[in-house]
Amino acid sequence: MFPSRYWREIPHRYRLEAGKCTGCGFVAFPRRLVCPQCGQREFETFKLKGEGELLTYTVIHVGPSAFVDDTPYALGIVKMDDGVNITAQISDIGLDNIEVGGRYKIEFRKIQSDGHSGIHAYGYKFIPIR
Amino acid sequence: MRDVAVIGVGMNKWGELWDMSIRDIFTEAALKAIDDSGVDHIDAMYIGCMSSGLFVGQEHLGSLMADYLGQGNIPASRVESACCSGGLAFRSAYMDVASGMNDIVLAGGVEKMTDVGGDGATYALATAADGEYEVYNGATFPGLYALMARAHMERYGTTRKQLAEVAVKNHDNGSKNPLAQFPFKTTVDGVINAVMVADPLTLMDCSPITDGAAAVILCPADMIGKYKNHPAVKIIGSGHATDSIALHSRDDFTSLKATEIAGKKALQMAGKKLSDINLCEVHDCFTIAEIVVTESLGFFEPGQGGPAAEAGDTRIDGKIPINTSGGLKSKGHPVGATGIAQIYEVVSQLRGESGERQIKNAKVGMAQNMGGSGGSTLVHILEVI
Ligand SMILES: [Zn+2]
Secondary structure (H helix, E strand, O other): OOOOHHOOHHHHHHHHEEEEEEOOOOOOOOOOOOOOOOOOOEEEEEEEEEEEEEEEEEEEEEOOHHHHHHHHHHEEEEEOOOOOOOEEEEOOOHHHHHOOOEEEEEEEEEEEEEOOOOOOOEEEEEEEEE | OEEEEEEEEEOOOOOOOOOHHHHHHHHHHHHHHHHOOOOOOOOOEEOOOOOHHHHOOOOOOOHHHHHHHHHHHEEEEEEEOOOOOOOOOOOOOHHHHHHOOOOOEEEEEEOOOOOOOOOHHHHHHHOOOOOOOOHHHHHHHHHHHHHHHHHHHHHHHOOOHHHHHHHHHHHHHHHOOOOOOOOOOHHHHHHHHHOEEEEEEEHHOOOOOEEEEEEEEEEEEHHHHHHOOOEEEEEEEEEEEOOOOOOOHHOOOOOOOOHHHHHHHHHHHHHHHHHHOOOEOOOEHHHHHHHHHHHHHHOOOOOOOOHHHHHOOOOOOOOOOOOOOOOOHHHOOOOHHHHHHHHHHHHHHHHHHOOHOOOOOOOEEEEEEEEOOOEEEEEEEEEEE
């Protein structure tokens, strides 16, 4: 992974920075240049609280090489209370205990490593709120 | 706009074609289409291909394929819309002829997927999803469709068995298709007990990795008198729509909005109702996709796609035959070629040339080709004249 490709997403992945449309309040994660809802082009930086409800999930048994040591791993879509949906892995819960409708929060985790000598890539995973 | 007809179709036997390069695979299918039509040249060409760059390290297919097809300096374009690149090539060729710009136009599709290993193929295919916000976090295509499957099961009670019925039916149909990659039959238990890929989807819910190509020849409807090899088939409807590339950005994971919109546009243009459609090829990249697509096109109410598959409504002798070719599941899924192969099947059925899998009195057929997790869709309607 070329460092600049990784680096430019850091505000989203490390700090959960979204953009909030100053016209209609639409939350864009990642940020956008134009609001798909009202066409406005001005956004203010908005930090997601990072908690929400699991809408759907799967357990991936055959994964790409970057995740081959992690299989089987759970992947889900959480509807954030902040008003945006996010796809990420579900961690810190038994694979059989995951249920649609469960409450999850985002935690900063290592996501993948770029081979033996490349950069470690970090980001977010969903952790159950107990 | 001029009326446009399909006057030739060609396709090769699909599978793991170790001894054939991407140029050979494409050219073989294109030559079959040219021979089938009886034309002595083509004026222009559109090639659907998702990712020859990642699969075989080759871009610039317009130049390569026009040369190897012996068509000299004609305008030739490669078009891409992930797994519906073929459908997009067909629509591009249709618009080219309809506009009056060119008369004899070839629409083809090709993918050579076995020159990379399974991981290379997974990587290439994943580029049809949101790279930074789905794939980065571990999403795969079976995974994305599994997310849709789980949502559909939770909302409508769609069962594991209903998903399996789609694969069983498509392998039944594919067993009658001499060009299919996997013409074997399977059972509900065979699907459910296959190795798990992305829960609830097993290997037998997934379409395979395939090498293959297909091509068709289009011309203005008022020129078909010159090429009378077969009953003429007219393109009467074409719909194209997009949706967000990321599944999570959509309001609903249990329906496909781009498919819904493209289907309505195609029907409106054709002046037909769904009840006029005698057969439909749909993009069953995964079993759940066929269920959701048949609902989003309107053949079944939301939530009724699973029960309809289980009741046999989509079999060759059912109310609306879906994927008489065997679909992506049994016929194979060389991604860029799939949309053209669907047109191949619809034209063959409308001509009455589908042999063992021929449906009776086929007059109007539909093809739905979809990219990614539903981020783009092409729907075409054809009628025999
Ligand atoms: Zn707005």
